[in-house]
Amino acid sequence: MVNTNIVVLDEVLGSIPGGSTVLFLTEPTVEGDPFVYQAFYENIAAGKEGVIVALSKPPQYLLREFEEYGWSLERYRSRVVFVDCYSMLIGAPSDAEFIVKHPNDIKEIIETLEKALDSVEGGILAIPALSTLVDYCGEQSFVENLEKLKEIFKKATTTFVSFILWPYDEKTIEKIKDVDCLINIKGIEQRVVFGEYFEVAKARWLENIENRSIMFKVIKPGGVRVYIPKIIVTGPFHSGKSTFIHTLSTRAVSVDRLGTTIALDHGHVEHAGVSADIFGTPGQERFDPLLRTLSLNAIGTIVMVDSTRQDTFDRSKAMWQEVWKTGMPVIFLANKQDEPGALPPEEIKEMMRLPEEIPILPCVAKDREHVLKAFEALVDLILHRKEEEK
Numbered sequence: 001m002v003n004t005n006i007v008v009l010d011e012v013l014g015s016i017p018g019g020s021t022v023l024f025l026t027e028p029t030v031e032g033d034p035f036v037y038q039a040f041y042e043n044i045a046a047g048k049e050g051v052i053v054a055l056s057k058p059p060q061y062l063l064r065e066f067e068e069y070g071w072s073l074e075r076y077r078s079r080v081v082f083v084d085c086y087s088m089l090i091g092a093p094s095d096a097e098f099i100v101k102h103p104n105d106i107k108e109i110i111e112t113l114e115k116a117l118d119s120v121e122g123g124i125l126a127i128p129a130l131s132t133l134v135d136y137c138g139e140q141s142f143v144e145n146l147e148k149l150k151e152i153f154k155k156a157t158t159t160f161v162s163f164i165l166w167p168y169d170e171k172t173i174e175k176i177k178d179v180d181c182l183i184n185i186k187g188i189e190q191r192v193v194f195g196e197y198f199e200v201a202k203a204r205w206l207e208n209i210e211n212r213s214i215m216f217k218v219i220k221p222g223g224v225r226v227y228i229p230k231i232i233v234t235g236p237f238h239s240g241k242s243t244f245i246h247t248l249s250t251r252a253v254s255v256d257r258l259g260t261t262i263a264l265d266h267g268h269v270e271h272a273g274v275s276a277d278i279f280g281t282p283g284q285e286r287f288d289p290l291l292r293t294l295s296l297n298a299i300g301t302i303v304m305v306d307s308t309r310q311d312t313f314d315r316s317k318a319m320w321q322e323v324w325k326t327g328m329p330v331i332f333l334a335n336k337q338d339e340p341g342a343l344p345p346e347e348i349k350e351m352m353r354l355p356e357e358i359p360i361l362p363c364v365a366k367d368r369e370h371v372l373k374a375f376e377a378l379v380d381l382i383l384h385r386k387e388e389e390k
């Protein structure tokens with residue numbers, strides 16, 4: 001079974017049928033190559049053989065780049081065959097299994113690629129930055145040979161390709177897009193690119209495709225992660241917000257005094273293919289006017305409840321209502337469950353008269369296992385909420 005090994009994307013695509021070409025089509029300001037690297041590496045690590053084409057950099061640079069993501073291709077070197085289309089351009093020596101002498105000759109590239117695929121009897125084919133080839137051999141020659149190239153792709157179990165949308169002829173782009181599976185990767189532009197997202201435009205083996213745009217971030221080491229830019233953690237003073245954020249975060253900063261009066265927590269978490277930024281709100285009522293502002297652009301909310309302090313339950317609920325927006329996923333955490341006087345989550349839910357559909361989970365904010373479970377539950381709500389609710 002072949003997957004991309006990218007969270008959510010695999011869920012949409014399911015298992016990729018044999019002989020398919022998956023194209024990551026990217027705008028020039030965003031990154032598509034890491035998608036190809038990740039899909040290639042994970043399949044190789046899982047035991048498959050593969051061919052990787054070095055077009056825009058020599059094989060040893062590619063290896064080093066994989067290394068930066070934490071992926072040691074070197075370890076599986078015996079299962080990986082390189083087609084080097086770069087070294088001869090600059091007259092550099094190459095120890096690749098297959099070397100293209102004239103990278104501006106697309107026919108030679110196609111022939112070499114075919115031999116390379118035969119040598120591994122199919123396997124996974126990865127071509128990061130296929131657009132480089134257009135620059136090497138010219139747009140016309142590229143277009144003329146594209147069908148032949150796509151035929152060769154079918155020899156592979158699965159082909160993963162990235163292509164940067166430089167201003168090529170529209171017809172060229174149409175031909176490029178004519179593959180089994182197309183994933184657009186775009187930037188969200190707001191003066192500077194402030195986010196990147198991908199969306200599956202088509203997959204021949206699926207009848208209909210959910211119309212979803214998924215934000216992502218590329219991190220080193222790590223690779224492509226689904227990105228949630230803002231989760232807020234709210235709740236009364238002393239309910240355990242700071243503790244929760246610190247336990248959850250791979251890095252956390254507490255700004256104890258911002259200006260003179262306010263304490264804010266910020267954390268960042270990398271977990272289960274997801275990368276998220278977490279923001280704590282202050283708990284004291286005098287900061288309530290800030291709650292709305294702090295929750296702007298928030299994508300999910302965690303509301304802390306101190307299970308030992310029945311007198312603060314109303315306050316937890318009021319804070320949730322302060323930050324609430326239609327459709328924003330939320331979970332309540334009945335914290336401090338390790339304390340002798342803690343009330344069980346279901347009882348708290350009843351006392352708070354929370355709507356039935358809102359989940360409340362038991363929590364011990366110092367306990368990483370609890371905290372990760374809560375995070376996973378919220379992420380699940382965020383990633384699976386219906387498009388029309390956004």
Ligand SMILES: Nc1nc2c(ncn2[C@@H]2O[C@H](COP(=O)(O)OP(=O)(O)O)[C@@H](O)[C@H]2O)c(=O)[nH]1
Pocket residue numbers: 235236237238239240241242243244283335336337338339363364365366
């Ligand atoms: N026993 C227990 N103590 C907790 C738990 N979570 C937080 N605390 C403690 O409760 C106090 C307040 O926690 P803090 O995270 O600062 O609350 P915040 O004001 O909401 O940020 C601290 O002394 C924490 O150590 C928990 O799950 N169990």
Ligand SMILES: [Mg+2]
Pocket residue numbers: 241242243263
């Ligand atoms: Mg705090």
